[in-house]
Amino acid sequence: MEWFAKIRSVVLDAVYPPFCVACGAHGIWWCDACQTGTERVLRDPCPKCLCTDDAHHPFACTGDLPFSGVVVAGFYHNPSLRHVIHALKYQGVTATEQSVEAWLRDIRMTRNLAFPWQTETELYIQPMPLADARERDRGFNQAEWVADRMRCAWAPQACMAHTLSRLPSAMPQASIEDKALRRHNIRQDFIATERVTHPVILVDDVITTGSTAAEAARALLRAGAPRVYAAALALGA
Ligand SMILES: [Zn+2]
Ligand SMILES: [Zn+2]
Known part of the structure; x- marks a missing residue:
């Protein structure tokens, strides 16, 4: 259906003549100036706690996130990138596709370290399933869109996977005030629908504490995944 997508665009x-979702300039959905001006994360966050400090070393870390590596493109506090994510998530603006891919490719070129999954030969990309019924009603999973961009720009050897399902929580997360209870509520939230025999990159638009992604990763590990990496467009504060 690629021709249909082209005609549609x-x-x-x-x-609707294109204008930059970040600065409003006419001509393109995320302009070159905004792309170039968006701070990149060139040092991968700690896979156990997501810390990006230079002095922090994973070997000395007591964090318990189960990832074999974490890669993020930018910071959520960056207004330009936040505009792209908001437009995508809340207005369904997917026309930033080429700009975001170009930006991610540029990051790949300017990184001076390999991606943690670089040596994996059989690799799958799994988008985070949508959080709740309201999101599912909207019918668009931004993580799926981000996963497509990342596959093209960062892991062309990978295949897309859809082996992860999100079970309805007993209670909406926001209504649970007790942190321990909330963690418990998340715990049974994900299930892998088949056995997983290959390493997986779990992709979301934003990763903040990593606790939700960690539960998803644990479901993949329980199903047999040898390693789970996490990747996101933005690292939240
Ligand atoms: Zn712009
Ligand atoms: Zn750490």
Whole structure:
């Protein structure tokens, strides 16, 4: 259906002329100036606690996140990147596709370290399933869109996987005030629908504490995944 997508984008461009979602400049959905000006994370966060301090070393870390590596492109506090994510998540603006891919490719070129999954030969990319019924009603999973961009720009050897399902929580997370209870509530939230025999990159738009992604990763590990990496467009504060 690629031709349909192309025609659709030509028609949409005619009806709604592109403007940068971050600065409003006309011509492109995320302009070059905004892309270039968006701070990149060139040092991978600690896979156990997501710390990005230079002095922090994973060997001395007591964090318990189960990832074999974590890669994020930028910071959520960056206004330009936040605009791209908000437009995607809340307005369904997917027309930033080419700009975001170009930005991710550029990050790949400027990183001076290999991706943690670089040596994996059989690799799968799993988007985080949507959180709740309201999101599912909206029918668009931004993590899926981000996963497509990341596969093209960061892991072309990988295949897309959809082996992870999100079970309805007993209670909505936000209504549970007790942290321990909330963690327990998340615990049974994910299930792998088949055995997983290959390493997986778990992709989301934003990763903040990593606790939700960690539960998803644990479901994949329980199902047999030898390693789970996490990747996100932005690292939240
Ligand atoms: Zn702009
Ligand atoms: Zn750490």
